[in-house]
Amino acid sequence: MPTRVLVPSGVLGLGFDRAALARGVAMRPDIIAIDGGSTDSGPYSLGAGVSKYARAATKSEWAELMAARRAAGVPLVIGTAGTCGADATVDWMAAITAEIAAETGERLRVARLYSGQPPARVAAALAGGRLRPLMPAPAVTAEGLHAMTNIVALAGAEQVQAALATGAEIVIAGRTTDTAIIAALPLARREHPGACWHGAKIAECGALCSTNPTSGVIVVDFDTAGFTVAPMAEGAACTPQSVSAHMLYENADPFLLHEPGGHLDVRGARYVALDDRRVRVEGSCWVPGPYTVKLEGARVAGYQTTILAVLRDPRYVARARDWVARLSAFLAETIARRMGLAPPEYRLEFRLIGVEAALGALENRTGAPVEVGVLGIVTAASQTTATEIGKLINPFVLHYPLTDDEELPTFAFPYSPATTDRGALYEFALNHVMHLDDPMEAFRLEVAEVGPAVANAEAL
Amino acid sequence: MPKLSDIVPKVRSKNAGPFWLTVDVFCGDPATFARVAAALDTAAVAALYGQPAGLVKRFDIPELNVVKFSFPRPVVQGSADDRDMHGAQWAHLLAEAQVA
DSSP: OOOOEEEEESSSSSOOOHHHHHHHHOOOOOOEEEEOOOOOTTTTHHHOOOOOOOHHHHHHHHEEEEEEHHHSSOEEEEEEEEOOOHHHHHHHHHHHHHHHHHTTOOOOEEEEEEEEEOHHHHHHHTTTEEEEOOOOOOOOOOHHHTTTTTTEEBBOHHHHHHHHHHTSEEEESSSSTTHHHHHHHHHHOOOOOHHHHHHHHHHGGGGGGOOOGOOOOEEEOOSSSEEEEEETTTTTOOHHHHHGGGGGGSSSSEEEEEEEEEEEEEETTTEEEESSSOOOEEEEEEEOOOOEEEEEEEEEEEEEOOOOEEEOOOHHTTHHHHHHHHHHHHHHHHHHHHHHOTTTEEEEEEEETTTTTTTTGOOOOOOOOOOEEEEEEEEEEEEHHHHHHHHHHHHHHHHOSSSTTOOOOOOOOOSSSEEEEEEEEEEEEEEEEOOOOSGGGEEEEEEEEEEEEHHHHHHH | OOOOOHHHEEEEEEEEEEEEEEEEEEOOSHHHHHHHHHHHOOOHHHHHHTGGGGGOOEEEEETEEEEEEEOSSSOOOOOTOOOOOOTTHHHHHHHBBBOO
């Protein structure tokens, strides 16, 4: 029996086409699955254990999906809840869910799948030779693991299946692979494994695999031979080109995809248009392998203070690089003299917006900008030190001259104070996989009832 | 010699996880694909991004008229040295490269 998965959008918090969602619900899906995050915005979310999306946006979209779930009468699953899928963001998402249930008077069974890894577990895996670096991987020590603010393992289909097996109506999963939440149910129902993973990869960004990427909603039918994908938005179409091209997206290798317990090989996949909006795919292959889960970890790499000045004086604009070189040398000497600090105790970098801010040393073009933004970034071991350096350099960033024998210039500061404390700078510190004997040994499952108990008892 | 962006519809770059960058050259049609696939030298692309050529994975995909390059990010995403969190602006280095 085919398994129908409704994917409302590529990520919770970005919005979706409501009419398309209603159309998807009317198609009687077996499950609704949505991704809640990614590493794409950088290490901050994982480092701090917070969602990058506004709680208000998350809550309003989640309430709509909970209503869609109620209408469809099937489970609703979110993977990588709260952007990073740390335990704290699973709890954040669970609290939002309970709040909505209380407001709607709905009694629900909610499973929480936790992907957070105690440093000691990963350190034991390191000591036992069960941690394997991918390329390129940062160096890892037991001490370094204990210094990380969050470590998560990417759950695969097995852990999501375990959560669904609790009978939960809603599954809030911590970090999972993007595909696992979509592939889990069809795999459990013994659909074609290559099709399950391939269809899940095609669907993981919602309608990005269609001609109307922002419409969000798509439906994938999985069966024992392949999968069929269709967008739900009016006028949107999936074409063999739009579907197969999605394998390129954010993928280093467009033909191979590693997942816990094996890899997907789509070199033999055939993409055929069933009509002007649906595409049928067969021939993708799942290759079983050792059971490993990918790890993500983040640590504090310092604290930052920034300063922004704008040069409009044409002489300074034309010689911005020279000016920054001269200013940097002066500031290094001043910071050493007044604070007794030298790199690597701190780091001070100026990026010239209008000259090389995006590409740095790789920039190979020059132009004649009207103005140049000078973004100074101070990184130090504490916020106190970074803030102090920011204050120390402030007057010089404002007034430093290009030559010794000229009147002091005054550049444009866009705001007061000119410096901004950014708090902790986090960095990704793991690109490794961890070997598991049992898929659940590194994951934790909790089930709870939410919503008004009394109303439920009366209904019974 | 024209720039790559003068002859292809789109050049796109994006993170492929925090440690990798991937650059897709959409050529649009088979003739352009053949021309671009022949003109783009993997070692030259590697040099553009400051990476050893041995680390660059290249995929010539005639079904999509796409040439794809993947390589370790010039700097790890979000590290103190990173200037482009999503890696999307790096595409322009290749888009502006001259091709025969």
